[in-house]
Amino acid sequence: MEAFVVSARKYRPSTFESVVGQSHITNTLKNAINLGQLAHAFLFSGPRGVGKTTCARILAKAINCNQRAEDGEPCNTCDSCASFNEARSLNIHELDAASNNSVDDIRKIIDQVRFAPTGGKKSVFIIDEVHMLSQSAFNAFLKTLEEPPAHAIFILATTEKHKILPTILSRVQKFDFRRIKVDDIAEHLKRICEKEDIAYEFEALQLIGLKADGALRDALSIFDQIVSYSNRKVTYAVVVDNLHLLDHEYFFKAVDMILASDHEGLLLMLHEIVDLGFDPKEFMVGLLEHFRNLLVAQTPKTVVMLETSDNVRNRYLSQVASTTGNFLLNAFHLASDTELKLKGSNNPRLTVELGLMKLAYLNQAIDLATSPEKKKLTPETNKAEKLASGTTLSANVPSPPHTPADNPQPKEKVAVKGFFSLPKSLDQVTLDKTKEGKSAEEEELMAYDPTVTVDPGAFIEALDALVDKLGSEKNLRVATLLRKDAAGLDHNKWIQKVNSEISRRMLAEEKEIVNFMREKLNVPNLILEIVVEEDMVVQRELRSYSNQEKLDLMLQKNPNLRDFISKFDALLNY
Secondary structure, eight states, X not given: OOOOOOHHXXXXXXXXXXXXXXXXXXXXXXXXXXXXXOOSEEEEEOSTTSSHHHHHHHHHHHHHOSSOOTTSOOOSOSHHHHHHHTTOOSSEEEEETXXXXXXXXXXXXXXXXXXXXXXXXXXXXXXXXXXXXXXXXXXXXXXXXXXXXXXXEEEEEESOXXXXXXXXXXXXXXXXXXXXXXHHHHHHXXXXXXXXXXXXXXXXXXXXXXXXXXXXXXHHHHHHHHXXXXXXEEOHHHHHHHHTOOOHHHHHHHHHHHHTTOHHHHHHHHHHHHHTTOOHXXXXXXXXXXHHXXXXXTSHHHHTTOOSOHHHHHHHHHHHTTSOHHHHHXXXXXXXXXXXHHTTOSOHHHHHHHHHHHHHTHHHHHHHHHOGGGXXXXXXXXXXXXXXXTOOOOOOOOOOXXXXXXXXXXXXXXXXXXXXXXXXXXXXXXXXXXXXXXXXXXHHTTSOOTTOOOOHHHHHHHHHHHHHHHHHTTOHHHHTTXXXXXXXXXXXXXXXXXXXXXXXXXXXXXXXXXXXXXXXXXOTTOEEEEEEOHHHHHHXXXXXXXXXXXXXXXXHHOTHHHHHHHHTTOOOOO
């Protein structure tokens, strides 16, 4: 039985032409050989498995080739090439710096440099993983690298260029290797399949290339594994099953369900994915990348950035036609936010489920936010909007019935504050209108709205923040009126009880307190109703007057006192 040789060794390039995806480097090296303009030292840097050491060996072989082709390629038939291919060349030396990184190892090379090549043109020294050399070894190597004998050429290779001393970098000619494109890897695997008589699907080869992340050596290792697993039939389904990958079909279906607001389908799909053994985090990361690909597929200029098969690329183009830039940008934002929350989540599945629910209501929220004049507010749309925008939904807050005869009908509602940035968020529009003066939209905010639900805890927190703000601004008179035990909430109505008509007027003059609470609670149509309670008036009469109340009564009896205080800049510290 013939000994098995892995594809990474069996199909290792032996000429510049057979190197995959690095033409910008191979063409330069061939031209340098033909012109006789070879540097004395080269540095090949780049990701793993992209051809750095392979190119170093081909260059060393081409330099000493006795029958070199006109384009600079080694012949692979002369004595020099044959001796190198059979690992018996005396003129080409290799050192693995990962395991030979001491000063003594470098000194051995320095001693070898002194001797002229035997039966060849140049002595070539290839040092792989050069960044692993110790500081002392680098220092010992500096002088030789700067002024080597005319017959010596050094080729250094590394995956971590930033770890090499600047003094070394300044003495070499640098070549940066690129990640190999998915299609280039797939074409290389296709040629191997045809030579080895292996059945294949090109989409499966592209998936292997995508999984290899630009490293051809990794792709060849995966390829060998798939060939053994599938009995020499490399299909898309086999690759997905063997590598335990989430099929892109799930993400296309997920977006279709989001566009259809099918949150039940999304939850069932997630359940199926988890049952297959995948982590919910993997699904959310894949969905985030899918939204990124849809954003890229919006224009012909950027669609070329998608590293996938033509079939899948066409599916992206088809799906993006049924979406909008506004939807995709907000969906990407929501998916990204969910993915970030997963890092600190103790229940990843619950976090992903909540993210999918928000995405399911996204289209309704966008429609409501971008076309408020066309949307009648209903409990369902209100729920959709809050869920998609990230606002916490809460149970209805019990409140006394509000049934005055002149109670106006619910008006069309401006969208609550969300994360939307396309177009300009409506909460900012509301603030702009406040600065400009009352408008028709602002008048609508003054209507009682029984469909609004506000969390009582959030209301108390906002009220505390308002009192703190007034205190920091030295507006203690108003701050003392905003007692929590005298404050209530009836849907979008904030009811504040006071103990006198003077207090009511004073509070009514402070327009900014309503704007503050609207912003804090994300309720643009919040209204303030100030009620003078008779019980509070009686209690007030039965207790001692505070200094502030004494002043209020004095101002009520003699309004000129206010002018006196203002004229003489009287400082009242109560």
